[in-house]
Amino acid sequence: xxxxxxxxxxxxxxxxxxxxxxxxxxxxxxxxxxxxxxxxxxxxxxxxxxxxxxxxxxxxxxxxxxxxxxxxxxxxxxxxxxxxxxxxxxxxxxxxxxxxxxxxxxxxxxxxxxxxxxxxxxxxxxxxxxxxxxxxxxxxxxxxxxxxxxxxxxxxxxxxxxxxxxxxxxxxxxxxxxxxxxxxxxxxxxxxxxxxxxxxxxxxxxxxxxxxxxxxxxxxxxxxxxxxxxxxxxxxxxxxxxxxxxxxxxxxxxxxxxxxxxxxxxxxxxxxxxxxxxxxxxxxxxxxxxxxxxxxxxxxxxxxxxxxxxxxxxxxxxxxxxxxxxxxxxxxxxxxxxxxxxxxxxxxxxxxxxxxxxxxxxxxxxxxxxxxxxxxxxxxxxxxxxxx
Amino acid sequence: xxxxxxxxxxxxxxxxxxxxxxxxxxxxxxxxxxxxxxxxxxxxxxxxxxxxxxxxxxxxxxxxxxxxxxxxxxxxxxxxxxxxxxxxxxxxxxxxxxxxxxxxxxxxxxxxxxxxxxxxxxxxxxxxxxxxxxxxxxxxxxxxxxxxxxxxxxxxxxxxxxxxxxxxxxxxxxxxxxxxxxxxxxxxxxxxxxxxxxxxxxxxxxxxxxxxxxxxxxxxxxxxxxxxxxxxxxxxxxxxxxxxxxxxxxxxxxxxxxxxxxxxxxxxxxxxxxxxxxxxxxxxxxxxxxxxxxxxxxxxxxxxxxxxxxxxxxxxxxxxxxxxxxxxxxxxxxxxxxxxxxxxxxxxxxxxxxxxxxxxxxxxxxxxxxxxxxxxxxxxxxxxxxxx
Numbered sequence: 001x002x003x004x005x006x007x008x009x010x011x012x013x014x015x016x017x018x019x020x021x022x023x024x025x026x027x028x029x030x031x032x033x034x035x036x037x038x039x040x041x042x043x044x045x046x047x048x049x050x051x052x053x054x055x056x057x058x059x060x061x062x063x064x065x066x067x068x069x070x071x072x073x074x075x076x077x078x079x080x081x082x083x084x085x086x087x088x089x090x091x092x093x094x095x096x097x098x099x100x101x102x103x104x105x106x107x108x109x110x111x112x113x114x115x116x117x118x119x120x121x122x123x124x125x126x127x128x129x130x131x132x133x134x135x136x137x138x139x140x141x142x143x144x145x146x147x148x149x150x151x152x153x154x155x156x157x158x159x160x161x162x163x164x165x166x167x168x169x170x171x172x173x174x175x176x177x178x179x180x181x182x183x184x185x186x187x188x189x190x191x192x193x194x195x196x197x198x199x200x201x202x203x204x205x206x207x208x209x210x211x212x213x214x215x216x217x218x219x220x221x222x223x224x225x226x227x228x229x230x231x232x233x234x235x236x237x238x239x240x241x242x243x244x245x246x247x248x249x250x251x252x253x254x255x256x257x258x259x260x261x262x263x264x265x266x267x268x269x270x271x272x273x274x275x276x277x278x279x280x281x282x283x284x285x286x287x288x289x290x291x292x293x294x295x296x297x298x299x300x301x302x303x304x305x306x307x308x309x310x311x312x313x314x315x316x317x318x319x320x321x322x323x324x325x326x327x328x329x330x331x332x333x334x335x336x337x338x339x340x341x342x343x344x345x346x347x348x349x350x351x352x353x354x355x356x357x358x359x360x361x362x363x364x365x366x367x368x369x370x371x372x373x374x375x376x377x378x379x380x381x382x383x384x385x386x387x388x
Numbered sequence: 389x390x391x392x393x394x395x396x397x398x399x400x401x402x403x404x405x406x407x408x409x410x411x412x413x414x415x416x417x418x419x420x421x422x423x424x425x426x427x428x429x430x431x432x433x434x435x436x437x438x439x440x441x442x443x444x445x446x447x448x449x450x451x452x453x454x455x456x457x458x459x460x461x462x463x464x465x466x467x468x469x470x471x472x473x474x475x476x477x478x479x480x481x482x483x484x485x486x487x488x489x490x491x492x493x494x495x496x497x498x499x500x501x502x503x504x505x506x507x508x509x510x511x512x513x514x515x516x517x518x519x520x521x522x523x524x525x526x527x528x529x530x531x532x533x534x535x536x537x538x539x540x541x542x543x544x545x546x547x548x549x550x551x552x553x554x555x556x557x558x559x560x561x562x563x564x565x566x567x568x569x570x571x572x573x574x575x576x577x578x579x580x581x582x583x584x585x586x587x588x589x590x591x592x593x594x595x596x597x598x599x600x601x602x603x604x605x606x607x608x609x610x611x612x613x614x615x616x617x618x619x620x621x622x623x624x625x626x627x628x629x630x631x632x633x634x635x636x637x638x639x640x641x642x643x644x645x646x647x648x649x650x651x652x653x654x655x656x657x658x659x660x661x662x663x664x665x666x667x668x669x670x671x672x673x674x675x676x677x678x679x680x681x682x683x684x685x686x687x688x689x690x691x692x693x694x695x696x697x698x699x700x701x702x703x704x705x706x707x708x709x710x711x712x713x714x715x716x717x718x719x720x721x722x723x724x725x726x727x728x729x730x731x732x733x734x735x736x737x738x739x740x741x742x743x744x745x746x747x748x749x750x751x752x753x754x755x756x757x758x759x760x761x762x763x764x765x766x767x768x769x770x771x772x773x774x775x776x
Contacts, residue, residue: 013395
């Protein structure tokens with residue numbers, strides 16, 4: 001039976017070449033005191049930093065640069081929250097990819113809380129308020145620009161948490177596909193793998209509405225086709241535009257309303273991996289995907305492979321044996337876009353696999369019995385070993 | 389090239405059986421003085437009126453019943469705005485189908501305006517504020533529960549206007565598929581035809597993103613399959629649920645972001661028809677659909693028929709001749725779900741066809757040269773004559 005659901009996404013998307021010109025009117029809705037957040041400096045290389053500074057001459061801008069991939073609670077979130085409090089910030093302007101956006105969302109709530117911010121991120125305390133956040137996206141991947149989630153790592157605890165809260169929806173997301181022209185082949189591939197995984201996580205659920213199956217297949221097809229175009233021709237506007245837009249849709253929930261609980265098991269596993277080893281999220285997911293699929297393949301899950309096989313690869317699936325061909329096709333696809341498909345290539349060996357399995361079961365309830373397929377400790381270890 | 393777009397839908401969907409229980413907490417966000425609006429009384433027949441009154445014991449409720457199909461500016465909108473002003477209404481609770489919702493959206497803005505409300509609906513004056521609106525949907529059709537449009541008829545002017553304004557998004561839409569179990573076969577079919585048409589209007593555009601093509605095809609497939617189940621078994625929860633959800637998606641814009649201007653030509657024609665003859669909107673659209681398709685079929689539009697033919701009917705389209713088979717298949721589909729496919733069956737003859745064509749060109753700019761296919765007066769007359 002179709003599941004009950006609650007759905008809302010109040011974020012406004014402003015999409016197109018040159019739409020950055022709307023930034024001053026957007027920020028003016030919230031005030032003049034802006035915390036500008038960004039990552040390692042690519043926004044300076046592509047001229048975006050200067051353009052924004054020039055557009056925002058009438059604003060008072062404070063800055064937090066250097067936000068890390070797999071953004072860290074300490075120092076980034078802590079420092080950002082301090083800057084907001086000390087400078088009475090009206091609005092946070094996050095310019096970058098998912099890491100910068102996620103970090104800024106966490107800053108937005110921590111800045112409005114007097115206690116230890118990690119209590120909010122880890123779910124111990126419920127946030128009551130957040131500073132408004134606006135973003136300018138430079139990487140098509142996580143979908144953070146169109147959702148209310150933020151994934152934050154706490155290095156001291158080897159913990160990586162997905163924090164979900166309606167308070168942290170961006171108010172506006174400014175999406176200009178030309179900002180992604182200079183994204184490296186590797187990051188383009190990893191971003192696409194991330195978005196594909198967002199779709200696949202929710203595709204593997206029961207029930208899955210027919211309309212959702214069709215929309216999710218369509219998103220996957222689009223990602224798989226357009227990433228190849230973008231890898232071949234990095235400044236192909238239409239390919240970059242469709243990648244950017246589909247990445248936004250992929251993590252938003254709109255493709256899976258009414259579906260059963262899926263539990264995001266591949267993300268649970270990957271969050272442990274990147275908490276322990278700080279690897280690129282999309283690469284980790286691509287490596288996990290075929291191994292997780294092999295683990296959960298059964299008569300119960302077969303119908304999911306039937307649809308994916310037919311629609312994505314033209315593979316007819318009549319039984320479990322056939323489904324292995326679909327799994328292999330995913331493996332080859334990820335390999336074909338340049339993702340290393342073994343953890344060993346990322347310098348990860350089996351030393352901490354059991355520790356990671358324990359970590360997943362301790363911190364993540366998303367692989368439990370209420371989900372599409374339950375994963376126990378042995379299953380998690382099997383998957384991680386196969387990933388090596 | 390992918391078109392620039394702005395997209396936002398702040399409406400929250402609360403979906404499932406029994407979700408009406410959340411109504412008091414939802415309305416409490418806005419205040420205690422409620423204008424309850426509804427149509428011809430079906431909400432009393434299914435017990436929903438009593439249930440709402442019982443749930444809202446702690447609220448002060450004022451009522452506007454008897455809202456017409458193709459809701460009228462005068463008396464319904466005028467009367468509703470007067471009630472809001474005189475009683476200092478905090479929130480409008482619309483319970484019904486698209487007509488009740490549209491009328492309530494118009495009331496929401498007119499109640500906050502001191503001049504003649506029609507000036508706002510007709511676009512002469514820009515609204516500055518609106519009373520918050522919450523709805524409980526009882527008919528899967530128009531998608532008004534998830535968009536910011538309202539179609540209002542002004543009988544005195546033979547005018548039917550589509551009013552679009554971000555101010556009139558519902559705050560919350562409460563969607564319980566069981567409320568649609570008692571919808572008649574005819575209204576179930578017409579509601580589905582309406583939603584199908586919303587998808588088809590935007591499907592016929594250039595460019596159309598591949599991801600959008602896939603999502604739109606998926607929506608059409610779902611509507612066409614589930615309407616048959618619901619006609620056969622009116623209390624099939626899953627079929628009613630998927631119809632309700634897809635109707636909400638169909639008019640929301642989320643299926644066609646980045647697509648070229650389509651102009652909603654079939655709606656422009658139908659709005660003239662129902663302004664002159666007060667027919668059921670979905671029936672008018674079903675009648676117009678194949679005739680409009682015949683009119684615009686050409687080498688330029690062929691690729692749209694290729695996709696629809698293959699995905700919906702298994703018809704291979706290689707040329708314009710083949711595309712006629714797709715058009716015939718749509719005709720037969722609508723006929724098969726019980727929609728009268730000739731205007732004569734709705735007691736409409738050719739007397740006012742020229743007048744309607746003039747009306748469309750005067751009031752609707754959606755068939756002009758900037759659109760996917762331009763329709764001039766002769767084309768409009770041809771389409772309407774074919775509909776007889």
